[in-house]
Amino acid sequence: MTDEPKNLTGVRVHPPLLALLHLIAAFLLGWLVPLPLPQPGWLFVVGWGIVLVGIALAFWAGTYFRLARTTFDPHGGTTAIVRGGPYRFTRNPIYVGYVCLVIGFPLVINIYWGLVLAPLLVVLMDRLVIEYEEAYLAVQFGQPYLDYKARVRRWL
Numbered sequence: 001m002t003d004e005p006k007n008l009t010g011v012r013v014h015p016p017l018l019a020l021l022h023l024i025a026a027f028l029l030g031w032l033v034p035l036p037l038p039q040p041g042w043l044f045v046v047g048w049g050i051v052l053v054g055i056a057l058a059f060w061a062g063t064y065f066r067l068a069r070t071t072f073d074p075h076g077g078t079t080a081i082v083r084g085g086p087y088r089f090t091r092n093p094i095y096v097g098y099v100c101l102v103i104g105f106p107l108v109i110n111i112y113w114g115l116v117l118a119p120l121l122v123v124l125m126d127r128l129v130i131e132y133e134e135a136y137l138a139v140q141f142g143q144p145y146l147d148y149k150a151r152v153r154r155w156l
Contacts, residue, residue: 007075009136012128019098030111039110047107054100061093
């Protein structure tokens with residue numbers, strides 16, 4: 001018998017891994033197939049700005065997970081619906097933060113592939129992660145979660 005954690009939500013892939021794979025793909029594509037677009041110096045600043053927004057959003061969301069004393073693990077059982085902080089505006093602020101990282105880090109070194117791959121990350125995150133999480137939360141919390149879901153957008 002193993003002590004491996006169970007996947008209670010049915011999530012198909014670990015979200016940070018999905019974001020990391022997109023980030024690696026953006027860097028590899030930037031190296032192998034550079035896009036012939038202008039590379040203004042201010043792109044460095046914009047890229048870092050997007051990265052900082054993504055990191056701040058993820059940490060802000062994490063604070064509310066800790067306050068609610070529920071798990072960060074998208075595969076594990078949650079004990080509360082987190083509604084405060086960034087969860088007032090988006091049901092998935094950590095995933096929005098990941099998208100910011102996938103866009104921002106490549107821009108820092110003048111690679112536009114993060115912008116190209118970000119919509120794919122959003123679609124895959126929806127299909128492989130969020131749909132399963134939301135189905136789990138609807139069963140776990142019933143009408144209170146459905147009311148929250150009706151009030152707050154999935155992304156932005």
